[in-house]
Amino acid sequence: MTGTVVVTGVGVTSPTGLGAADHWTATCQGRAAIDRVTRFDPERYPARLAGEVRGFVAEEHLPSRLIPQTDRMTRLALVAADWALADAGVSRGDLNEFDIGVVTASSSGGFEFGEGELRNLWSKGGQYVSAYQSYAWFYAVNTGQISIRHGLRGPSGVLVSDQAGGLDAIAQARRKIRKGAKLIVSGGVDASLCSWGWAALLTSGRLSVADDPDRAYLPFDARASGHVPGEGGALLILEDAASARERGVSGWYGEIAGYGATFDPRPGSDREPGLRNAVRLALRDARADPGEIDVVFADAAATPELDRAEAEAIAAVLGPRAVPVTAPKTMTGRLNSGAGPLDLVTALLAIRDGLVPPTANVAPDPGYPIDLVVGAPRRRAVRAALVLARGQGGFNSAVVVRAPEPGHARPPAVPAELADPP
């Protein structure tokens, strides 16, 4: 064991694409996937836009036995896990089942499933409630179902810290590997775009009520007025580098090099929010100088106060306008626990291809001391990226990912549309 934890596989189920390749192409093209909600009728709600995963037919990917017992978020997670394991070239029998675990994040559990069963309970009676309700709506159900499907019996768990949870899960997975696990499937996939989930999301008071998809989620823009929620996320295969080499893996996406997490001071306190310290802790953990960071993937809350706190935290640690900052989540909406893992995958692909994807739709407010990438992707060698995520209630998390050592990179795959500019 080296203590170095690398990412050897990724799986994406996101509004921007089913599969990492489609997600990366759409993201580099700045193709936003935000639109009017179709999963339920949003007409009577103040917020009506979301980033939905379109065209996902669970039955095409999963055995029939899993359909009656799974919420949408679990189906999306199971498929992302399948793809991540395949991408990492892991198959049953490669490793001891007790050396492989699953650590995911969840922000709400299986809301759509739960809503259906609560409806059955109150409209028809208790005997109409599915026996699978007993676990289908649990926070930990994605971890459990992935573990069962692939026979992974190593250290496992679930992290619940709102939108910061996805990064916290990755950090927990790294801890488990440093304690002896060889491989952990980690990340997060959330999906609560149902009327019950929507009612819960509305209580944040932070949802955009705009009806124009191009003007609804505008972080770091003078017109910022809240965010659009989305569904989906990503799962990553984390491995001890030495163990990965032992099983014959020669190339990976990068290293989970640093992590920092803080909690905000109580509301009304005059102390500063915790994000700046989370960034410093992550850099220290990665033994990285601020100058080493080539790009920041912002949390991008899209409320003036939170945007200011984030821009100032980035500028305070890395220098004002010193490093490109981007928020591809403007194309997916905020994915709760799926956000951090999806940004990590995007950051790793930015490292692989030397391309920083843009922030969609935003006209940056020059009052923020950051260099926001908008319009077109920016070509730039990326050796290290910083990914930020904040969860409502005071959670701040930061992860530093580093490029693989020379000779260990995955081959680049620049989307064809971008490889040959007209």
Add this chain to the structure above:
Amino acid sequence: MNQTEFKIDDLRRVLREAAGTPEEVDLEDDILDMEFEVLGYDSLALQETGSRVERVYGIELEDGAIVDARTPREFLSTVNMRLADLDAG
């Protein structure tokens, strides 16, 4: 003679609705004496299946009786005993 009898095709249908179709086995084969475990149905799948049978046939099945059924033949027998009780009552 019972007015209603719960037959193997009824069980096949309810199993599919309740818990999906197993990949390893063809439910249309002669499954009467195959164990549910071999068919790929666990205790929760049987509980959900039993619950649907209760609703459709207006009977009550004890949880234990359903989960104790190891094979479709035993499941059918449990259900048909209750149906007979219903007719007799």
